[in-house]
Amino acid sequence: MEELDMLLEELAANSMKNDSDKKLTLNLPAQSSGNTVTSGQSSEKDVYSQLPAPVSAEVMSPGTATRELDSIMNELLGLNLEVSEQMAEKDTKLEDKKETAGTNGEKDPAEGNASKNLSKNIDTIDNLLGTLSSDMEKMGVQTAAKGHCASCGKCIAGKIITALGKVWHPEHFVCVVCKEELGGKGFFEREGIPYCKVDYENMYSPRCAYCQGPILQNILTAMDRTWHPEHFFCSHCGERFGTEGFMESEGKPYCPKDFYMLFAPKCSGCGESVRENYLSAANGTWHPDCFVCSDCLKPFTDGCFLELDGRPLCSQHYHTRTGTLCATCNTPITGRCMSAMGRRFHPEHFVCAFCLRQLSQGVFKEQGGKPYCNSCHDKLFL
Template identity: 65%
Template sequence: MMETSKGNTSPLKVQLVYTTNIQDPNVYSEVQEQRESPAPPKTSAAAQLDELMAHLSEMQATVAVKADISKRHLPDKQDHEASLDSMLGGLEQELQDLGIATVPKGHCASCRKPIAGKMIHALGQSWHPEHFVCTHCKEEIGPSPFFERSGLAYCPKDYHQLFSPRCAYCAAPILDKVLTAMNQTWHPEHFFCSHCGEVFGEEGFHEKDKKPYCRKDFLAMFSPKCGGCNLPVLENYLSAMDNVWHPECFVCGDCFSSFSTGSFFELDGRPFCELHYHHRRGTLCYGCGQPITGRCISAMGHRFHPEHFVCAFCLTQLSKGIFREQNDKTYCQSCFNKLFSL
């Protein structure tokens, strides 16, 4: 941008302002520094321009003195702004009287006044650098990066505090990568097993009572345990005796044979086959060694099927329950007399 005077003077050099508009969330605005170039030999026009600029400097100094004197008598901010506007208007008029055109670069989106010096272009509008501030903390943003939300500018710190998702573990704003799980957001390094503290791998995680667990700890802590080996039951299982079992663990507590018929006997919280169940209960026939499920005869501290309670010599069934004992064997009266009478 260049400003020209109305006379025969050459163009006046003013500082160029470059603005760069980068899409949301960051917009940068920067001012290019003017580089000095070798001065050409002065001509009569240049000498006339130097004289004009010197006169302009004297006018600016005079205006500054007037502004300082006026400031001492301004009762409040409103009067100060009115006086400043008056001085700027007077300076603009004097410059125009000298043939120097004053063309503003635009109007500040904040104060609505013309921009004559450095300018920032952001959010599709122009600003005085000191008026382009964070909506929340009111700190000057200037050419620094910023975030836009609903047409308003925020410094990075306030934007993250106000709008960034927060980690469910540390409650701090998440500035970079965000992990979403269990209807919450997390820093990736803060989403780990609630028991062992290990970060989850490809196998994922399990949830219990709104807490995440790795597979190993979840199974160890919450999976049903086998009634036989007390290890977690993961896949196939049997349900019996108010418990779950690995199929290979549901066996007789004495002979460890599986229950091929699907039936078992329970004793003291353990499963047994029929034979060992009756053996533990003392309900095996002393004669045949098989379980007694119906009527039985108790004699000599043992139990017998009625048909197996016989004379040890003649094998006659002792149906009337009358017998003689010798050497832990039963005899009918006749055989006993024959064998053992003196």
Template identity: 70%
Template sequence: MSPTTATRELDSIMNELLGLDLEVPETGCDPTPPPLARKERQSMKDKKGRTEDEVPEGKPKTPPSNMDMEKLKKTDMIDDLLGGLTSDMEKMGVNTVAKGHCAACGKCIAGKMITALGQVWHPEHFVCFECKQELSTSGFFERDGRPYCEKDYQELYSPKCAYCKGPILHNILTAMDRTWHPEHFFCTHCGELFGPDGFMEKEGKPYCSKDFYQLFAPKCSGCNLPVKENYLTATNGVWHPDCFVCADCLQPFRDGGFIEMDGRPLCSQDYHKRQGTLCGSCGAPITGRCIAAMGTKFHPEHFVCAFCLRQLSQGVFQEQDGKPYCKVCHGRLFLTK
């Protein structure tokens, strides 16, 4: 038997030992230990031919239980295997030295082992720090000198998506000082992914520009649409510049001035029209003194005789067919026959 073949056979036997699940106390490792096992008694009979269950006369005999007998048989079988193999290997110059102490249990490792994180382990003792799942047949992740399975490592240490709270394993998107799965970063209102226009934030939530302006931007008092850029403030509201016109004639204010009435802006002409203060003769607004006659108002200088066009001083006139006449013209035109 070659040293290589003997080593393979030792590993095979150690696998069998692990499967037997015997409780054999550890006594520590010796750099140059004696053979792994030494038979101190024969399995069933000694050299005198007496079975080990036999006891001297005069002493009570206690029969062993089935469990004790089974354990005894397994121990004897292991002793035979290890003793013979150890003897053969030492004759060939192969030292049966322990491989080190397990980082988990601190006991000697004589069979298979795992080397990881700069230490050696029994395969069954190299487990996930969180869930205790064995890692000997799978990959692992390391954090602060501790091994983790992939699931627990990602759950504990991977960045979390601000929307689904799950770990982000591949592509990551960073926005608003948080991390997101790219497919989970969308408009809070309509649920659509953001396009080239990007997003707008309100109270820690992302919105597309359309929904943001529709939900939060001030509305124009003229057209009731969101005001996004240039605007002006008047009559306790905001306006698009193009929407700030006279409420009646819909014309822009030429001199920038307007008169408010019932919360709406009016030009001077329409304001006085609503108030009934347009001159009945020239049609212009009356802002000073006026003469009220025939159900309308006039500038004093425009209240004249309809025939001779002389100013009707002191408001004395004669009415005929809705027109004012001085006393003289009225008498000549309508009283003389």
């Protein structure tokens, strides 16, 4: 210590002799004396005389680390998107070149270079993700993989969607038809495959037999087909069916009124539709109450009728129309017949109008529209 003090005094003296304005500052080690010797003007601040205040090393909180992770992941996704866009442009150019090369029979080397560049970019992103995961682990943030994406098969370290018993990257959980992301909305599942609402309904919902649109709520089943309830109506009048139900013809539904009007047989008597009990006779269909003699309108109590020109007639009026009534007894002639004076007679009823003897020989004389035998005619009129 004495030698050190002596050295300091010599240095101070030499300094004052050589240059009165020159200043010299010496910061002694803490092990020696713990005192600080300063030469020159005392008003000047000695930068070596004080140690800087210690700064505590803060550990990044998990929340801050997570936000940093999200920021970096967004940058990586942006990078991936940019790479994808560039590769899409390259693919378009490669397709054009490939068509040209195919015409010339040559192979374009740009195709192989594009594949190598794509593989290189994917490897770069994977390396960045690996480095990021390691750094986050050092900061106290758990970055262990949450599972493997059911779509791409890669580990999931950021946001995750759990659905259908699997885990997915949010951008990979999409409708299998339109590729729309399903993370922020509802979805439908069929055989383990996700669909958006529109595509699922278009592909698997039952179809209305009238409008062919998907049936989403109430469904009506009739004639082995499905219908919107508001679309199941009469094919003729358009009215919806009530308690009377409907009737079918050629695969179309009809209300009973229109069905009978359009398709039911018509009564040959009144012309109305025959719905229930009916009779088939005289080449027509009849209501039981309408099957009567066309002349006297009386029913056929004995069940027998005769037909003339498609009209049913009782025996009396049939023979009247055909002229086969006996002119004497006014009853139908069903057997042998005598024709005379424009009329017809039963043989036994063709007699002399005066003596009433049968004119069996067919010899007679007429007077006043009546037949007479020769003797009576001579007596009466000669």
